Amino acid sequence: MNKKLYIIEYFIILNIFLFKYANNEIIFVYEHCRHGIRGSLSKFKQIKIVNNTFYDEFNIPWEGNGDLTLKGKIQHYILGIRNRYKYPNLINFSQFNPNELLIHVTNKSRVIISAYYQLLGMLNPIIEISKNDSILINNISNKLYYPPNYIIWEKNKTNIHLDIINEAERSIKFIKEKNNNNNNSTNKFLDYKINNYILSKYLENRTFYVKRYCKNYQKYIEYNYINKYKDLIQDNFEKKYEDVFRRYFNYSKEYLYNIKNSSTLVDSYIVDIYEEKNLTNFFRETKIDKNDFYNTCLIIYEWWLYNIITDKVISMIDSSKLMEDLIGYMESNINKKNKINMIIDVGHERTIGSIEFAMNQIFGVDYFITNFASNVIFELHKIKDENKDKYNVEYYIDEQLKLNISYDKFKEKIIKNVWTEKRINNFCFGNITRILHPKIYLLTFIFIINILLGIFILIIFKYCIKNKIKRNKHYKEYDEENKENGKEMELI
Numbered sequence: 001m002n003k004k005l006y007i008i009e010y011f012i013i014l015n016i017f018l019f020k021y022a023n024n025e026i027i028f029v030y031e032h033c034r035h036g037i038r039g040s041l042s043k044f045k046q047i048k049i050v051n052n053t054f055y056d057e058f059n060i061p062w063e064g065n066g067d068l069t070l071k072g073k074i075q076h077y078i079l080g081i082r083n084r085y086k087y088p089n090l091i092n093f094s095q096f097n098p099n100e101l102l103i104h105v106t107n108k109s110r111v112i113i114s115a116y117y118q119l120l121g122m123l124n125p126i127i128e129i130s131k132n133d134s135i136l137i138n139n140i141s142n143k144l145y146y147p148p149n150y151i152i153w154e155k156n157k158t159n160i161h162l163d164i165i166n167e168a169e170r171s172i173k174f175i176k177e178k179n180n181n182n183n184n185s186t187n188k189f190l191d192y193k194i195n196n197y198i199l200s201k202y203l204e205n206r207t208f209y210v211k212r213y214c215k216n217y218q219k220y221i222e223y224n225y226i227n228k229y230k231d232l233i234q235d236n237f238e239k240k241y242e243d244v245f246r247r248y249f250n251y252s253k254e255y256l257y258n259i260k261n262s263s264t265l266v267d268s269y270i271v272d273i274y275e276e277k278n279l280t281n282f283f284r285e286t287k288i289d290k291n292d293f294y295n296t297c298l299i300i301y302e303w304w305l306y307n308i309i310t311d312k313v314i315s316m317i318d319s320s321k322l323m324e325d326l327i328g329y330m331e332s333n334i335n336k337k338n339k340i341n342m343i344i345d346v347g348h349e350r351t352i353g354s355i356e357f358a359m360n361q362i363f364g365v366d367y368f369i370t371n372f373a374s375n376v377i378f379e380l381h382k383i384k385d386e387n388k389d390k391y392n393v394e395y396y397i398d399e400q401l402k403l404n405i406s407y408d409k410f411k412e413k414i415i416k417n418v419w420t421e422k423r424i425n426n427f428c429f430g431n432i433t434r435i436l437h438p439k440i441y442l443l444t445f446i447f448i449i450n451i452l453l454g455i456f457i458l459i460i461f462k463y464c465i466k467n468k469i470k471r472n473k474h475y476k477e478y479d480e481e482n483k484e485n486g487k488e489m490e491l492i
Contacts, residue, residue, distance in 0.1 A: 023384040028333040029087060030326055032345040033079065033375035034352050035114040036072025037144075037275065039064055040268045056268040057249065060277045068110040069275060070179055074145045075373035076114040076346075077175070078168045080121020082149065083342075085160050090341050096123055096197050099338075104202045104345040112199060114373075115346040119197045127170050129163075140165060142172045144274055147373035152399035206321050207351050210314050214428035216435050217314070223436045225307050230257045232303055236296050237262065244286045263304050266297045274372065302369045306357060309350050315357035317427065320418035322355065327411055330380050334391060334407070352376060356397065362417045365395065365402040374398055380407065 040056040042065045053061045084093050091100045096119070105115045120126070140146060140154050146168065153161040210217045233256050237245070245251040249265075256262045272279060273294055283290060310318060322345070332338045345351070349370045356367035356376060368374070374397075381392040391407035427435060 025382045025384070026087060026090060026379050027341065027382045028330055028380035029083075029090060029342045030329065030345075030378040031083070031343070031375055032322075032347065032352055032355055032377075033076075033114075033118075033147075034349055034370050034372060035068060035108070035110045035346060036075035036117075036147075037069050037372040038066045038072055038110045038271065039069060039275070040271050041066045041264065056272070057265050058268060058272055058277075058279060058282050060268070060272050060279070066108075066110060068113045070176070071145050071275065072110065072114065072372060073117045074172055074175060075147045076118040077121040077171060078145070078164070079147050079149075079373060079375065080118040080123075081125070081167050081171070082147075082164050083118075083122050084125070085164050087342070093123055098198045100341045102340050102343045103197070103199050104206075104343070105199045106202065106207060106347055106351075108348070111346050111348070115199055115344065116197065118344065118346070121171075123197075125167070125171075127167070127174055129167050129170070141169065144276065145172050147375065148371045148398040149375070202345070203321075203325070206325070207318070207347055209321070209424070210317050210428070211350070214317070216428055216430070216432050219432055220313070220435060221308060224311075226259075229259055229303075229308070232300060233257055233262055236299055240296065241286075241288065241293075244288060248282070248286050259304070259308060262300070263308075266300050266304070269293065269297050270301065298369060305349055305353050305370065306367070310354045310357050312357070312361055313427065315354040316361070316417070316419045317424050318350065318354035319358040320424070322351075323358065323414050323418050326378060327414055330391075330393075330407065330411075333380060358417075359395065359403070362413055363395075363403055363405070366397070368397055 039062040040054075040060070042054050042056075042062075053063055054065065055061055091097070103115050103119070105111045140150055143150060150165075153165055205213070234253075237256055238253050242253055245253075245256065251261075256265075273290075279290070282288070329340065329343060333340070352370045352374060353367075356370065359365050359376075360367045377396040379394045379396070381394065383390040383392060393403070393405055393407050393410040394401060395403035395405075
């Protein structure tokens with residue numbers, strides 16, 4: 001009997017599952033991601049250059065300034081593989097069609113090349129895997145070559161994730177071997193003829209608005225965060241490593257209080273770890289624990305990202321226009337006004353961090369450290385109904401589902417919370433005192449209202465007193481007149 005019940009329950013659940021997915025179609029996808037792993041940045045420090053090679057804070061050699069590395073290229077190639085497996089019916093993956101797939105990039109080469117490699121993984125896979133191929137690889141062996149999504153893929157072990165991992169591992173091996181035997185520029189794909197992909201610039205003012213245009217941004221940051229950043233450095237760097245920094249780098253603690261100096265040090269260490277650079281001398285001379293220092297750098301990086309680079313105000317300014325565009329694309333897709341089914345925006349930690357922080361403020365969902373190749377994805381689902389088609393939005397961060405909401409509610413909350421052009425201009429170009437001290441204006445307003453209210457009450461009080469005196473005088477005259485009349489009556 002129990003066995004029969006089990007079978008019945010199984011078929012009921014199976015039918016519910018099949019019904020749900022048979023009537024649920026993904027009709028539009030928006031992906032926003034950070035570029036892949038890059039080299040160390042040199043623009044904030046004294047550059048040591050030997051034979052056109054620049055050395056970072058840890059005396060590690062780099063060619064170029066923040067250029068995308070082989071790992072960074074493969075990270076985005078794997079994101080392309082992921083899109084091909086996850087959305088097999090969304091677009092035509094056999095050829096590039098700008099009418100159904102739109103790509104936006106910033107002007108940085110690491111962003112452009114990241115987008116290029118993601119397209120290669122989607123539309124031009126370097127190896128062919130037939131449907132009859134067995135899954136050869138069950139464990140990820142090249143974690144640093146993967147985007148952050150690998151944590152979810154490794155945990156889930158579904159057929160799709162195993163397919164992604166299988167193709168990714170083969171691709172990593174192939175590209176690494178090809179790279180070692182090829183002297184071409186790292187900015188070119190190795191010996192493969194590919195179609196011409198169209199990479200578009202973002203629409204005007206869609207990214208880096210605050211950084212580029214906002215007049216009050218720097219003063220806003222200095223007023224709100226400089227002292228807090230100093231406390232952060234004291235608690236995490238100064239207390240732990242002050243002697244080490246002074247001996248090894250010849251840094252004073254005042255040097256580390258400078259945001260550009262310490263954030264560059266943090267960035268250099270993080271990319272050195274990702275690129276598996278040889279830091280033996282640093283660890284031997286300083287006796288610093290590799291993992292402890294890495295975790296400390298991540299604490300500082302995350303605080304820097306969600307305070308200095310973006311915060312509750314900056315995130316809304318930097319993401320509002322992107323979110324408005326997102327609603328516009330979804331609306332067009334629902335109303336069948338265009339054929340664009342997928343949009344991929346590639347940017348930086350600032351752009352994706354602003355979106356994550358804005359989604360946190362609007363919907364209360366979590367946000368994470370935006371690692372290299374981190375990505376957020378918005379899926380628009382069409383749910384077929386007997387009477388009327390319904391639409392749903394699912395929001396993911398690095399493959400983790402963070403929000404599942406009806407499209408109408410999603411649209412309503414986005415429109416209600418995004419900043420208007422007027423509000424952005426008021427913050428960026430308005431009275432800086434009002435921006436930095438909003439409570440003073442509130443208190444001043446309350447004070448003025450109280451003064452006016454006091455004056456009004458005083459006028460009313462004076463009027464009442466004057467009226468009372470006048471009435472008393474009238475009553476007194478009336479009483480005296482009555483007394484005189486009384487005497488006349490007595491004589492009569």
